[in-house]
Amino acid sequence: MGRPRALVAVVAGAFLLAGCGAGPSQVGTAAVVDGKVTSIDQVQDLLNRAVREQPYAQELASQHKLDLVGREIVRQTVLHEVVAKAARKEGLTADQSAITEALQKDPLAAAVPAGAVQDDAAGVTQLVWRLRDHREALTDQYLEQQLAVKYLPSLSINFDYTSIGAPTSEGQAPSVDAKTARSEAIAKAQEYAKNPNAIAAELQNGAQGNVGQQVPALSSPEDAATVLFGVPGNTAIAFQPNPASAPTWWVAAVVRQRSTGQQVATDQVQQPTAAQLGAIGVRMLQPYVGEVDYKINPRYGVWDSVGMNLAPSASELAGVVVPVHGGAPAQQ
Structure with missing residues (x-):
């Protein structure tokens, strides 16, 4: 009973x-x-x-x-x-x-x-x-x-990035808290949208990151499901690579180019799992979301292009997507 x-x-x-x-x-x-x-x-x-x-x-x-x-x-x-x-x-x-x-x-x-x-x-x-x-x-x-x-065979991106709150090589958590890391990453993405060359200057001053990073989707199926591979070139973003295992780790980046025109040659091919293939497919839908006319009742949240999901509110988005040389979020 x-x-x-x-x-x-x-x-x-x-x-x-x-x-x-x-x-x-x-x-x-x-x-x-x-x-x-x-x-x-x-x-x-x-x-x-x-x-x-x-x-x-x-x-x-x-x-x-x-x-x-x-x-x-x-x-x-x-x-x-x-x-x-x-x-x-x-x-x-x-x-x-x-x-x-x-x-x-x-x-x-x-x-x-x-x-x-x-x-x-x-x-x-x-x-x-x-x-x-x-x-x-x-x-x-x-x-x-x-x-x-x-x-997957033809998708590759070229991007610059800096890293905020990443775990150390010894796996130790950084001193920054998750909320501060989020705010800093979003602020950096908005700054990079106005001045994408700021990344190089930050790296010269000791920031973690890299410029001219070229990554084929085939070499990293897990990354291919992230917002890095879903935005067009000349877009600044902030997102968490591994929110569950590294909640303070954020990446602020500028995707310089997104290429899909020809098959990418790489020796580092990783076969995606079925779950990764599905997640990549959802990410490939990102450019099409803006072509659908949708209205969502706020009780269910707001569309989150970084997460390809609904966030409970605008303050809980999984990151930001901002076109370079503009302050308004890119439509995804």
Whole structure:
């Protein structure tokens, strides 16, 4: 008797999320993407279903983290339209026979894998895939991976950067705190947008970093999923390479050039894992986000081009993207 009562309490707690306030111009609407409306009720229905069906969602509810699921539902709603537009422009189509074959074993029918729940971001993404139409979710993943496969052989970037709050070679944490490191990195990116040559001067004065760094995506699949590879040339950025393991480490950089025109020759090829391939595919969608007309109810956050995600608020973005010689954030 204890478990059903607990589950009822959790479902009730999930339902109460619908009582949160929303801006008067978006009452009842979670998101509008290219004219397609997703209502708050639709998001709430998926939340309630998640708590009923998925032990991981029940765990999140008990930790008061269901807002992560709501944001991910809206995020995947946006990305679904973005990947469809990108696929049309890139000439990519999903192999429906492969999707049908995958659905016969349906990897989304089971509960969220235990490995994924060790990381809230991965676990919540897996959870929302299971709440969606499974053919649609698998098709989106297929197209994202195809986009990564298309770009990996030819994608490379040239950039200058400085590093803030990086761990020492002995693995010791720096004295700077995470909040200060973030502020400093964002300020540097904004400075570099106005004066990209400031990086060279800082390096001469002892700052950590480098200029003229040339990196093919094939040589570093993990990095290829970061904002470094998603922005056009002449863009200043600030981001965290490894926020989980190195929370004080930020990079402020200027991407001088992003090349995709011809296959890159490199002896340092690393085969991406399936998860890395999916993450790279999502990053390759970054230039297309600006081509989709979307409005997101502030209760679900704001679009974060650095994280290709929704941040709870503008003050919690995963970094900044600023065009060189301008102060306004680049549209991504």
